[in-house]
Amino acid sequence: MSPRRGMLFSAFEPSGDELAAPVIRRLRDTHPDLHLWALGGPRMQQAGAEMIEMTAQHAAMLGDDLLPHLRRHVARLGQLKSFVARHDIVAHVPIDSPVLNWSICQMIRDRRPGARIAHLSAPQLWLWGSSRIGKLRRLTDHVLCLLPFEPAWFTRQGVRATFVGHPLAPHTLTSEHHNLDQNDAEPMIQVNETGHANVNMGASDESLTLGLLPGSREHEIRMNWPTMARTANMLRRRFADLCVTVAAADERAAQSIDALSQKRRCDSPPFRVRVGQTGQTLRDCDVALIAAGTATLQAAMLRTPMVAMYNLNWFRANLLIRPMTTSNTYALPNMIAEAAGRPWVVPEFVPHSGDPRPLVEALTLLLAGTHRRAAQREALRAITEPYEHVPFADAATQCVLQLAGYTTQ
Template structure:
C-alpha cells in the first residue's frame, strides 16, 4: 500500500454517468485540491480533475449490450483488484449503471471494507426489479438521489438517501440554455418540432422510425412548408444513423425535406421548437427546463413486454416529469406513451394537439413550471460534493 492519502474512486459506464460525475469531481477538486480523486470513466471526468484509471465504454449499459463486454469487464475487475491492494480509498462512488457497478461495489466491500460506498444517481429500484434492494442495502452506505421522491422510498427499504438536485437545473446549464437561444440558426416555420430519439444506439433503432413516421404524417396534414423539424443527435455517429435513414429508397416517397439534424445541440433544438417529441429518459428533464410542451414515447417489443417486461416493472408511470408530479401528489403533466409498440396515430394526435392548440401548450407549461419548483435554488454539484465530504468524515 503506497503512502498516498486515501482518496475517492468514481466509476461510470455510460455517457450520462460521465456527465453527472464530472461537475461533482470539479467541485470536490476546487474545494479540496489535496484529496486524490480517481475514476473509471470518461473524458469529462478526466477533464474535471480525476486521475483516469481506465477509459470505460460510453455507449449504453455495460453487460447488457453484448456478451463481448463481459470479458472486458472481468479484466477490468482484475486490474482494479490489484490497484485496490496498492491504494486506499475513503469512498467508492458508483454512478448509475448498476449492472456494471454492483460487481465493483462487491469488490470494494471485500478488499476495503472501511471504505464508504456512496451511490451517485441512485439505481431506480422503485421502477423495476425491486428485489435488488437487498443487494443495495448490502452494497451501499448512502445514495445521492436526483429525483425528489426517491429518498422516502429508499428510507422505507432501510437505505439512507439524500436528494441533491439534478444537474440539468444547475445555474451553469441555465446559462447554456440562454446562450443556445441567442445563437440558434434554425429556421422559422408555423410549426416547429424537436425530435429527440435518445442517446443509445438501441433507442435510436427502436424509436426513430416511429418519430419519422409522425413527422411525415404531420407534413401530409399541414404541408411541408408549414412544418419544420430538428433532431438533437447525441453524437456524430447517431447523426449519421439518422441521416442514413433519410436516404430515398426506390419506389418510396421522398423523405422529409424539412428535417434538420444537429449534433450535441439539445438546448438549441429545444429552445427553438414549439413542441418536442422525445424518448423517455433524462432528456425529458432538459425539455422541462425549457418549459417545453412535450410528448414522450419509448418503443418496446410487444412480446418481450408481455412475457417479461410487465412483470419486472413496479410503476404504471414511467416518465420523469410525471413521476415527479405524482410524487408531489399531483397528476400527470405530459402525455406519455410508455411502453409503446410503434403505432403512429396516437402519437400523431398528441403532437398535433400541442402544435395547433395554444391553450394545450400553456396548460402543460403551467404544470411543468409547478413541478420544477422543487429544483429551484439547488446546486447539484455543491449538494453532492458536500454530502460526500460529510459522509467520509471530512469538513
Template sequence: MVAGETSGDLLAGLLLDGFRARWPGLRSVGIGGPQMALRGFTAWWPSGKLAVRGYVEVLRHYREIVGIRAQLRQKLLAEPPDVFIGVDAPDFNLDLEADLKAAGIRTVHFISPSVWAWRAERVEKIRRSVDHVLCIFPFEPALLAQHGIAATYVGHPLASMIPLQADQAAAREKLGLRPDDLVLALLPGSRQSEIQYLAERFFRAAALVRRAQPAIKIIVPAVPALLAQIEQAARVAGVLDQVQIVSGQSHTVLAACDLTLIASGTATLEAALYKRPMVIAYNMNWLSWRIMRRKKLQPWVGLPNILCQDFVVPELLQNAATPEALAEAVLQWIAAKISAPEKIRAVEQRFTKLHEELRRDTARIATDAIQNILEG
C-alpha cells in the first residue's frame, strides 16, 4: 500500500481494519503513516514524504520523490505482493501501478482521481494502470465504466466513522469550552506548503473576526509535525495568545465548533459531515495556481460544493483569499447564526443528506471487491 498524506493514512487505516478481519495473517507494507501503523502496517517510508501539492512545490522535492518510487518499485518487483493498493496520491501511484500491472501484479486504486472535476486526461492513465478502482462517490463507477475501467462504489469511510449527529457538548467539554461559547475552528491544512501559504492569512482573518466578536473562541487543530510552524504563523500574526492550538484532534474540534475557516481538501468533507457552516479557502504558488486553474472542469473547488453541485458554502481562492475577505465571510455566517438561523439549518440539511448518501460499510465492500480480484 502507498498512502501519501494525512487523509490517505486515515482512509488506508480504515481499509486495513476490514482487511485484517478477513485475512488475520495479512502482511501490509509500503508507504504509510501512524493510522496504518496502528493496524500493523510496516512503513518503509513515512507518508509525509509524499505530502506535497502543486506543480512548483513538487518540483522542489522531485528528485527525492522519484527516488523513493524507484526504490519501492524495485522492492515490489523483487518480492511481488498479492495486490498493490494505491491510496489517493495519483501522481505518485498511477505510474507505479502501471509498472506493477505490466509485471502481472494486481493493482487497485482507492479513491478515483477527480477526473470529473479537473485533469480529465488522466482517465487513460487510470485505465492503463489499475485493475480496479474503489470509488468513494456514487456517480464515479458509471463514469469510469464508459472508459473501460472496472470500479466499485464503496462509500466514503469518513461517512461511517463520523456520527450523523455529533455530540457537540462532549467535544466542547473535552477541549475546555463552555456550552454557550461561540467557537470558530481554523484548519489551514495538513501539508507544509499549505501552512506556508494559508496559516498566517487565516490567523490575520481570525484577528479581524475577534475584533468584531471579542468573545469568540478560536481553536486550531494542528498536525503534530506542523505544530511549531503553525504556532509561528500565529505569533507573526500577533494572535498566539488569542487562539487555542491543539495537537491533532481535528474531528473533536469540528464537532465542537459553530463554524470553520478551512483549507480546501478532504477536511472540507469532514466539516460537511459534521454539518458545519464553513468558508473554504486556498492559496498556493502563483504558477501552480495558473496551471491548475486551466485544468479545472467545474466551477467549484471545495468537495461539499462539488458533491452538492452548488455553492452551498463560500469559496475564496488565491488572490481572493485575503484576511479581510475571509473575515467578512466568517462574520456573515455568524450574523446568520444570530439573525437568520434558517440559513444555517438549510446547510445542515444539505450536509445531512450528503452524509446519508456517502454512508456505506466501506471496509467490507472494499474487502469483498479485493477478494474478487484475488480470485480471478
C-alpha cells in the first residue's frame, strides 16, 4: 500500500497555533482529501489537523527549563523520522520557533527531498541573525511574510517571499468568522488593592480606560508588569476616574499577574483582568501601554493609541541586544513606518530601564489630548493599510498549495 500523501505543520507556541489554524481550515475546505498532520495546539486540531503531538499549548520554555525541553525535542525528532518514512510529505509548513523548527526542516530535506518547505511567519533575520540567511536558503522554498516590508528584504537575500497579511487584521477576523481571542463571553476579573479577585464588567462611559498588555510569556510578565502597575498607579493620581484593564493571554498569564500584584500591593492600582480577550481589551480602551511584540501590531490594526515598552537590564540591552540588531526601533508599528519612509508613529521605550516616569509622561499626553489620540489613529491607519487588501487565510493557503504543486480554488 502506498504511503498516505499530505502536508506537515509544526508549531511550538500558542501564537504559531493561531497562525496555522486558519490555513489548515482553508486547506481542509478546499482539499478535503489532503492529509494534514501537525505538531501544534488545540486550534490546529479544531481546524482539522491530525495531531501527531500537542506541542503548542504554552509558550516555549526558557531559562532552567530549556535543557529538558531540548531533550524532549531530540526524542521527538526520532519519532518524526519514523513518521516521515511512512508518509508521503509533499510540503512542510514550519510556524515561528526557528530554534526547534530548523531541525525538522533539515530532517525533511534529508528524508523527503522532494517536499517543499514554506515558512509561515518569517524568521526575523532582518532584525538580528542575518548571518543565518544561508541556513534559511537551504531550509526553505518560500517564506510567507506577516510584515509588508519583509518580502523585499528576503528577495534581496535570494529567498522567495510573499506578503500574506495577518490573521489579526480586523477584516480577516470578520470574513473568516475566526476571532483569535479566546472565551469572549467570559467576564473581566477585577483585582482590588488587597489582591482579591471579583467580577466587574467594565468602566462607566465618562471615564478613560487604560489598557495594559504585559506580554504572554511568564518572563515577559515578570519583566514588564511591575513597571506597568507602577505607571498605572501614578496615572491614577492625575486622572482620578481612570480605569485600568489588563489583557492576559491565558489563565497562566493571569495567575502570574495576580501573584506579582499581591507581592507589590502598594504599587498596584485596582485593575480588571480579561483572560484571552486581547482584541476586545484593545477595542475598549482609550490608550494602551504594551510590551513590544505582536500585540503592538494588533493595536495598530485596531487603531488603538498606544505607548510601547519593554524592560531589559543594562547589560543585556547594551552588550547583547543592541550589537546584534540592525534596527533603531523594536516596536512593529515603528518598524513598518520606518520601512515605508514614514516617521515613527508610536512612543517607544525599548529597551527600558523600568522607570515609570517617562511612561507616565508619554501616556499623559495621549490620555489628556484627544487630538493626539486622533493623530496617532490616523498614522496607524496609514501604516496598516497593506493589511486591508490581503486576506490572510486565502493568501497563505494559495502559496502553500502552489508550492506543493496543487491547483488553487
